[in-house]
Amino acid sequence: MKLLITGGGGFLGARLARTLLARGTLAGRAITRVVLTDIAPPPADLLADARVEARTGALLMHTEALRDEPFDGVFHLASAVSGECEADFDLGLRSNLDSTRALLDALRFNVNAGGAATRVVFSSSVAVFGPDPSVPLPAVVTDTTLPAPQTSYGTHKLICEHLVADYTRKGYIDGRAARLMTVTVRPGKPNGAASSFFSGIIREPLAGMEAVCPVDASVSHPVSSPTRTVDGLIAVFEASREAFNGRTAMNLPALNVRVSDMLDALAAVAGPAVRERVRFERDERIAAIVANWPGGASADRAARLGLAAHGGFAEIIRQYIDDCAAAPNAEQTLKGLSR
Amino acid sequence: MKLLITGGGGFLGARLARTLLARGTLAGRAITRVVLTDIAPPPADLLADARVEARTGALLMHTEALRDEPFDGVFHLASAVSGECEADFDLGLRSNLDSTRALLDALRFNVNAGGAATRVVFSSSVAVFGPDPSVPLPAVVTDTTLPAPQTSYGTHKLICEHLVADYTRKGYIDGRAARLMTVTVRPGKPNGAASSFFSGIIREPLAGMEAVCPVDASVSHPVSSPTRTVDGLIAVFEASREAFNGRTAMNLPALNVRVSDMLDALAAVAGPAVRERVRFERDERIAAIVANWPGGASADRAARLGLAAHGGFAEIIRQYIDDCAAAPNAEQTLKGLSR
Numbered sequence: 001m002k003l004l005i006t007g008g009g010g011f012l013g014a015r016l017a018r019t020l021l022a023r024g025t026l027a028g029r030a031i032t033r034v035v036l037t038d039i040a041p042p043p044a045d046l047l048a049d050a051r052v053e054a055r056t057g058a059l060l061m062h063t064e065a066l067r068d069e070p071f072d073g074v075f076h077l078a079s080a081v082s083g084e085c086e087a088d089f090d091l092g093l094r095s096n097l098d099s100t101r102a103l104l105d106a107l108r109f110n111v112n113a114g115g116a117a118t119r120v121v122f123s124s125s126v127a128v129f130g131p132d133p134s135v136p137l138p139a140v141v142t143d144t145t146l147p148a149p150q151t152s153y154g155t156h157k158l159i160c161e162h163l164v165a166d167y168t169r170k171g172y173i174d175g176r177a178a179r180l181m182t183v184t185v186r187p188g189k190p191n192g193a194a195s196s197f198f199s200g201i202i203r204e205p206l207a208g209m210e211a212v213c214p215v216d217a218s219v220s221h222p223v224s225s226p227t228r229t230v231d232g233l234i235a236v237f238e239a240s241r242e243a244f245n246g247r248t249a250m251n252l253p254a255l256n257v258r259v260s261d262m263l264d265a266l267a268a269v270a271g272p273a274v275r276e277r278v279r280f281e282r283d284e285r286i287a288a289i290v291a292n293w294p295g296g297a298s299a300d301r302a303a304r305l306g307l308a309a310h311g312g313f314a315e316i317i318r319q320y321i322d323d324c325a326a327a328p329n330a331e332q333t334l335k336g337l338s339r
Numbered sequence: 340m341k342l343l344i345t346g347g348g349g350f351l352g353a354r355l356a357r358t359l360l361a362r363g364t365l366a367g368r369a370i371t372r373v374v375l376t377d378i379a380p381p382p383a384d385l386l387a388d389a390r391v392e393a394r395t396g397a398l399l400m401h402t403e404a405l406r407d408e409p410f411d412g413v414f415h416l417a418s419a420v421s422g423e424c425e426a427d428f429d430l431g432l433r434s435n436l437d438s439t440r441a442l443l444d445a446l447r448f449n450v451n452a453g454g455a456a457t458r459v460v461f462s463s464s465v466a467v468f469g470p471d472p473s474v475p476l477p478a479v480v481t482d483t484t485l486p487a488p489q490t491s492y493g494t495h496k497l498i499c500e501h502l503v504a505d506y507t508r509k510g511y512i513d514g515r516a517a518r519l520m521t522v523t524v525r526p527g528k529p530n531g532a533a534s535s536f537f538s539g540i541i542r543e544p545l546a547g548m549e550a551v552c553p554v555d556a557s558v559s560h561p562v563s564s565p566t567r568t569v570d571g572l573i574a575v576f577e578a579s580r581e582a583f584n585g586r587t588a589m590n591l592p593a594l595n596v597r598v599s600d601m602l603d604a605l606a607a608v609a610g611p612a613v614r615e616r617v618r619f620e621r622d623e624r625i626a627a628i629v630a631n632w633p634g635g636a637s638a639d640r641a642a643r644l645g646l647a648a649h650g651g652f653a654e655i656i657r658q659y660i661d662d663c664a665a666a667p668n669a670e671q672t673l674k675g676l677s678r
Binding site for chain 2: 166250
């Protein structure tokens with residue numbers, strides 16, 4: 001089968017591609033080709049796989065050609081992130097709304113030309129939720145909590161959820177929207193997103209660096225590991241329509257943790273000296289943004305697909321350490337860890 | 340003040356224009372100009388008012404020019420209706436999504452050029468609600484019921500609600516989305532919409548004609564009179580942001596009636612002979628569509644703006660009769676009524 005992963009050069013897209021290529025099959029069929037689109041080329045290990053084809057450039061550059069190119073499955077992960085959308089409103093509309101519309105219309109074009117409806121997993125986000133004076137935000141958002149986005153990014157994700165649902169209703173795609181939780185621990189550098197510290201307060205101390213936590217230790221947030229997030233996307237793809245149960249978006253499993261839980265887990269896994277590299281320095285701008293985010297999420301529909309979050313944050317840290325240890329730059333990324 | 344009414348040539352848009360012109364003021368300011376855009380020209384009485392300017396053609400033809408033309412207020416009513424959107428998917432996307440985006444971007448352009456944020460009332464619809472396997476539809480939908488549209492029309496309305504909210508959050512407009520209930524009694528001919536019979540079973544018998552009711556008498560539905568609907572749009576425009584309370588969409592008041600209630604009211608107001616002109620002949624296609632609609636709606640936020648539905652359906656029929664009696668073609672429209 002031939003797959004398309006938009007945003008396939010990014011952290012999550014590349015990880016999804018690796019996982020799929022290692023499995024070799026999806027929904028019982030052999031994966032013969034994986035097309036990765038992204039503004040930057042994918043990592044070298046993916047390019048070295050003969051099944052992989054990279055198409056570099058904004059998604060909108062590629063969608064016209066997709067009209068004549070059938071795919072068996074699409075993972076649509078490409079997106080401008082929240083900080084980018086807040087800074088450049090037009091960029092957000094173009095990258096998140098226009099690109100998704102163009103992608104869905106390309107797939108519709110295929111169906112109108114006699115092709116089968118392509119299965120599409122759209123990566124939505126817990127960012128669709130937020131407090132509005134008319135809609136108090138519950139402590140734990142469920143699959144059926146009323147979304148009230150507080151950012152353009154969350155707005156775009158919600159809009160695309162409904163486009164995916166309507167194109168699915170019409171038979172133009174077989175679409176499923178899954179809401180990703182905040183993925184941690186992300187490798188690499190801080191990325192300027194308000195949620196960046198959820199990875200930074202683990203990643204930096206493990207690398208022997210100091211980290212600043214800009215919010216109170218009591219702040220709670222729904223997070224997920226990269227592995228469980230990728231597993232969730234794949235399970236949503238493989239689910240029958242009956243098992244997916246409807247056309248509305250589904251929350252992926254969340255581990256609802258307080259910052260203090262995360263740091264306790266860091267001390268337990270890596271030792272108190274590592275945890276001591278995190279200091280609290282409140283950033284009012286970030287704290288105000290985070291205050292608009294849900295403190296937790298539940299995922300009843302995903303649970304019925306057999307998906308679950310990690311049992312505790314220590315598992316997530318251990319997974320990150322294992323990932324780093326297997327990578328060539330382990331000396332750097334785990335510099336702070338006495339092993 | 341200078342106002343724009345999109346869809347200003349339609350039944351509701353023209354009625355809103357008449358009401359505003361008769362009042363002469365809106366939000367305490369004199370109305371000096373009312374621009375009506377629609378694919379068809381507005382009725383002659385509106386064109387005869389020196390304050391009225393008609394711009395005929397699809398809204399998308401006009402939005403580019405709006406970038407350089409400030410308005411003090413916009414009522415955005417223009418929309419392809421549900422039947423049109425189901426028959427022509429591209430038409431629906433263009434008429435409902437692209438047009439709204441272009442309108443909002445024109446207003447944003449004004450703000451970016453130094454203008455004030457224009458107050459915008461967007462007419463959304465009770466059609467945003469529907470049943471999904473994952474979200475059972477409550478008997479009465481509230482302001483905070485999770486929307487799950489079952490038509491492209493409902494999808495587009497919901498998407499535009501969220502665009503309006505986000506452009507408002509950014510300060511590009513001062514937007515308010517109000518969900519209209521099914522407006523009845525509409526004058527004129529059946530319009531092919533699945534909801535058309537909610538007017539037809541009253542309008543046709545009063546004109547001396549037979550009418551067919553395609554659903555069971557027990558079917559319940561949230562309706563509103565044209566007057567109360569227009570009053571609702573005006574009240575939402577005039578509300579302070581604090582009184583509107585948030586950026587999510589607000590239900591306008593509904594009278595939740597069963598078809599049997601409507602026909603009982605018809606017999607009470609116009610006599611049993613008029614009611615006898617309605618016969619039941621189930622149309623499975625229409626019955627299936629209507630089965631996906633909410634049986635009722637509540638409007639707590641609108642109530643706090645002082646808005647209420649009629650006390651009973653008889654009031655709505657009497658309003659329709661009074662409207663017809665005042666119009667030149669009363670001989671035809673009230674032909675079935677012995678007076």
